[in-house]
Amino acid sequence: MSDAEELVTSWGEKNKQSQDGEDYDDGEKKQRRSSDEAEESAGVRGEETELTRQSQVYSATTDTLFSKSHTRAHALSLEWVIGMTPALPVFSLQDHDQLVILYAGAHIGIIYNHTSKTQHTLQGHCNPISCMCVSEDRRWVATTERGPKNLVMIWDSYSGIPVQTLFDCHPDCGVVAMAFSKDTKHLVTLGAEDVQCLCVWDWTNQKEKPLCFTEINPKHGYQEHVIFNQNDSNQLLTSSESQVLLYSRAQGDLQYVALNFKKLCAAAGSGRDASVSPPSPADLSQAVNKAARFPNRCVFHCRKPQVLAATAAGGLVVWDVMKDMNENQTVPRDRIKVIRLQKDPITVLAVTDSCIVTGDTQGDIKFYNDEFQLVMWYDEFNLDAIVSISFSKECTEGFLKACTLEAKPYIFRNFVVSTVSSRVVHVNSQKSIQQILLSEDCDPVHAVACHPKQPAVAMGNHMGILRVWDYNNKVIICRRVFATEKEIGCVTFDPQGSYLAVGFGSGAVHILNSSTLKNDPQECFHFAKDGILHITFSSDSKYLATGDAGKTVTVFRLQAREGTSPRWMYLGRYRSHYKPIIDLLFGVHLDSTQPRLLSLGMDRRLVEYDLENSEVNHLLILSSERVEQSAVPKCMTWYPPLTAEQFLLIASDQYKMKLFNSTSRMCRQTLLGPTYDSPIKKTMVLPKVKESETNSYYLAYITEDKVGLQILPIDGNPYKSNAVICHSTGVSSFACSYEGRFVFTAGGSDCTVMSWEISLNALEAAASLGGKDMDPFYTLLEGGRDGKLYRDMEDFFYFCQVGHQGTDSMEKRQVSTKIPLCEVPSLMRALTYYLTEQEIEDLQNEIKFSKYAETGKYVTDIDLEEFIKLYINHRPAFGIDRHQLIQDFNVLGNQDSTGRPVLQRNELLEFLQARGEHMTEDEVAECFTKLLGVNEEEEEEEEGGKGGVEHSYIHKSKGGDSEYSLECAIPEEISLETFTGHILGFSCPIQESGRSSSSQ
Known part of the structure; x- marks a missing residue:
């Protein structure tokens, strides 16, 4: 079924529902007539086809989205989004039976059912969502993004299925604003180009070009808001800080006329309305700039042919719209007036039924009739500046008594309000009762850590707000706002779950009680002057180490005293790197249970500290070794016990992962890592789950904008890895839950934390589709097993055998399936991979000691399949750069x-x-x-x-x-x-x- 057919059949279903006794207002009756016409034009009137009966969109109802069970078909599935984008509006989708709202978080659209406390995410964008809009009946949702390769996606809010995608509507910079027409058939998009373009699309068909479009002269300012006239879909308006543009497409093409704020004072001073008190030009300019972040301040009048624009000075500019206006025509002064509505700057202007609604910087919401007389206001909710007001499609008729001497008929609609502090409130208009739906701390989040024994995750943001969230019940367990410290850079729980250490941008370190988030003032340390970037506990919870932006490692020790509770004490500091520290890790010595501490820097040095012999104010270095020759290491972690040796896994910016012997520091294996646009920048081994159906270990990791899983042991097989975009503007940190069910990612500047549910079975199933044995590795060769590169490998492999036996020999050749170790570098170079001397040494050590721990013998030769794996893992991931x-x-x-x-x-x-x-x-x-x-x-x-x-x-x-x-x-x-x-x-x-x- 085409998207257009699904649209009209869903409209037809709405008609059937209305005939069964559902109430609709006049606007919805008009839409019903429009849908009848659409059905006739599409040829779908009459009996339902088998295809329409099978359509998930056609059969969806308001209860479908949150009643269906979701199967986890992917290795990582987005389970919950914590946080939202405060600059974007929040929409009311359902109100009576269930309370459902729509908002955005980073590049994800979120449909949140407050009644059942569930989320459904709309995933499809690769850049942050720049704007959203909903249809009049709340059935269709449109989302879009800024940046290259942008998309406009239209979703069915009943089923959560995308029904249409418009590619590259504004290919240069994306979309800054958009809106549906009242009949929902048309969608208008406003581009973010230097010379902005306004396009009107008939999104119900498959056409790739808009119905009409026009370019906007930059002299009118940067337009950032667009809206259709709900009484006439041929009219639109856009607005900037200083001008409103009125568009008409009555003759097929889009034409516009500018309605300029500069004419306000002259028009208001003409004395046409004694109640009008025009602001001075200076006051108007200052007020407009103050509320420039609130673009939703222009609408069409609900009944009259007028355009209304709210000023930041609390006034309302009214233009009488004339028909057949052309671009060169100006609005006569007697058709412009300024009305002083209130003293507080207006941030939102909306229209519902016969009322004009304003929201202001003080959090007040006021209703005016079509003659601009105050009929109702809400000022007792203690809100801050209003960002958006969205009214429910359901309404209740009653009588209004609050602001009139006699009761008058009135249509009550509940509404949802969002504020600049990311608070979302539902208001019952008849009872004047507010209900808080969301109260997010929307500031950059760079710190996230999971409790080692409980379903809790700690999150810290740049405003110094620390929260611990129960991810099973989706509630905040405890919260603390640090009054003197800001910019929480990192957090971590100790392995026992008793302490929660917090590192700040000021260099301070606070060690808190994990249950209460309180601490002894003596356990607030200020030894570093630079921001804390890394923080970690030892496995026995007796040591705490931090790494700061000053390239210094600081160690604290838990000191036990008789008769008193243990207290954390400062041990020492050491500036052990000359480039930034990129990771800090505790481990355990092989020959004892004593902890060991290692740091890894961008200077390519791995440093180990002598904790046992260190004294107060005297932290000692045990060793410092260079682990990379040209690559820059990005992170490290302990490799799980899959072999007889203990390995340290280090990932680099060249998409390689190396295993180092934890004692000798010898590079024992070099492996190709995941190659998803950017290299791995942090990794950790998932906790081993006893109830798991698989016996493997798994590695979780993050790249610049993705989160992924890797099946262990690592061998270079690309099908054993899986990753998804988690934060399009960059992921700053991540953590794994103690039971291995979830991975939490912090998005930094996008102000969100996302919870990803892990499906190991899906990961294993995807890996099995890549083939068995050598099949996955053959796919990494240009041309595969039938390509020229593979044939060259075979030829060179046997040439090496001939060369090793001597080219001048006339004796019978002893053909073998293996070549000696000394011939491997020459074969690599013959295949255009030119190794350095250090890489040759690492390569030969990898082969020579590959089975030594198990057999006690050296490996002196390899076969062709082993060589192919070596070649794929060691050669540059993307060739010669x-x-x-x-x-x-x-x-x-x-x-x-x-x-x-x-x-x-x-x-x-x-x-x-x-x-x-x-x-x-x-x-x-x-x-x-x-x-x-x-x-x-x-x-x-x-x-x-x-x-x-x-x-x-x-x-x-x-x-x-x-x-x-x-x-x-x-x-x-x-x-x-x-x-x-x-x-x-x-x-x-x-x-x-x-x-x-x-x-x-």
Whole structure:
């Protein structure tokens, strides 16, 4: 069934429901007639087809969404979103039988049923949601985003199913505002481009282009609000801080006329309304700027052909709209007036039934009739500035007595209010009773930690608010606001669950009682001047360590005293890294139960501290070793006991994961990690669950914007890993629940924490679809097992056997399925993976000691399948990075007269022989000979007739002056093009500003 058919059949279902006795107002009756016309045009009137009866959208009702059971078909499923986007409105979807609202959190749309305390998430965007809107009957929800590759998605709120997606409506920057027409057939989108574009779409069909559109002159200001005229769908308006634009599409094209705030004072001073008190231009400008963050301040009059715009000074600007207005036409002064409604700045202006409704900076909500007379107000709810007001589609007729001398008929609609502090309140309009639906602390969240024994997660934000949340019952257990400290950077529970340590941006460390969130003032430490980035307890809960932005590790010790309760004491500090600390980890010594502490820095150094011999104010270093040559480590964790050795797992920015022996620090294995746009930046092993149906261990990790799971042991199989976008603007931290059911991610700037439910069975099932044995690894080879690379591997593999036995031998060859260890580096280089000497050593150690712990013997040869795994795991994840070569050349070279970076010949030779892994003169000469394609034997035969570069290499081979030979072979000044094209031999030389694709 097409989206249009689903739409009209769902409208038809609404008609059937209304005929069964459901009440609708005049607007809904008009919509019912519109849906009849839509059904006739689509040819669906009459008997239902089998297809419509099977449609989940057609058959959905208001009870469908939260009554159906959700099966967890994915390894990670979004279970709950804590927090919301305070700048976006909150909509009322259902009110009477169930209380259901719609709001946004980061890139997720959230339908929250307050009656059943359940959430349904609308997932489909990869960027934060920039705006949302709902249809008049609350059936259809539209969400959109800012940024490249943006989408506009229309959802069925009854079933939660997306029914239409508009791709790249505004491809450059996305959508800043949108709205449905009253008949729901049309959707208007307002782009965020420099020259904004307004588009009207018939979203019920499959057309990829809008019905009509127009570009907005930038002189009218940045438009950020759009709305249809509910009495005439051919009229729209948009608004900026200073201007309102009125659009008409009566003749097919969109035309607009500007309604300028600058004309207000002149119009108000004309004396046409004695009750009008126009603000001064200065006051008006200041008030508009003060409430610029509240764009929903322009509407059409509920009955008259008028446009209303609220000013931040508490006034209301009224334009009488004339028909057939054109772009060059101005509104006469006698058709503009300013009405002083109230003294507080208006932040929200809305229309419902025959009332005009305002919300202001003081949290007051006032109702005016169509003559702008006050009929009702709500000022007792103790709210702050109002962001949005959304009225329920259900209404109750009654008599209003509060503001009139005699009771008059009145339509009461309950409504939902959201404020700048992310409080969402439901108001019963007849009883004037408020009910708090949400009260979120919407500030950047960078700290999250799970209790080791209870279903609780602690969250700290940048306003110094710490909360502990029960994730089973979805309630806040306890909350503390730190009066003197702000910017909670990290939190952690001790393994026993007795303490909760909190690190602040000021460098302070507070150790709290995990149940009450209170602490002894003597356990508030201020030894660091820089923000605390890492905090962790030892497994016996006797040590606490922190790492700060000053590259310093601080250790605290739990001191037991006779007759008193244990108290935390300062042990010592050490500035052990010269680049930022990226991870801090406690462990246990193999030969004892004593804790050990390690820190890992961006300086590529792994530092271990001597806790046993350290004294107060004297923290000792046990060892400091370099663990990477060129890669930058990102995180570390203890590898689970899957082997006889104890390993430390370190992930790097080159998408590699390395296992280091915890005692010798020898790199024992290099493995390809998940390759999802950005490398892993934090990881932890999931707790082992006794009731688990599987016996495997699992690794949870986060990248820049994703959260994922990895089946252990790691072997480079990409199908054993799974990840989803969790926070599109970046995930700052994460934690795993003690029972291994949930992963919690903190979104930092998006002010949300998300709970992800884990399904290990789904993870295992997805891994099994990748194939068994070597099948997953063959897919990582270009062309697979039938491709050229695999055939080259086979050929080179057997060439290595021949070469090892000697190319001059005439004896019968002993063909084997294995090659000796010494031939592996040559085979790697033949396949265009050029290892450094350190990488060769790591590679040979990995092979040599692969079975030593189990058998006590060294491995001296490998077969082809083992080699393929080694090749896939060790080679660069994305081939040779040409852009990195450009960056390196710009760093090493100097600019010439044209501004291009060039490298002097003597500098290049010096770098090769004195920096990094030093090369000898012979090695340098050999490399340049091979790079430039010189064949020594052929050149010796033609020595008498040739000279130049070739001749210089012959002299070098015969013991001539090597320096002179290299000078003749290499240009004196080496540009980027010469280096990449002539020397390295790239088929397409890299230009300085070029953007070449990576090659293997």
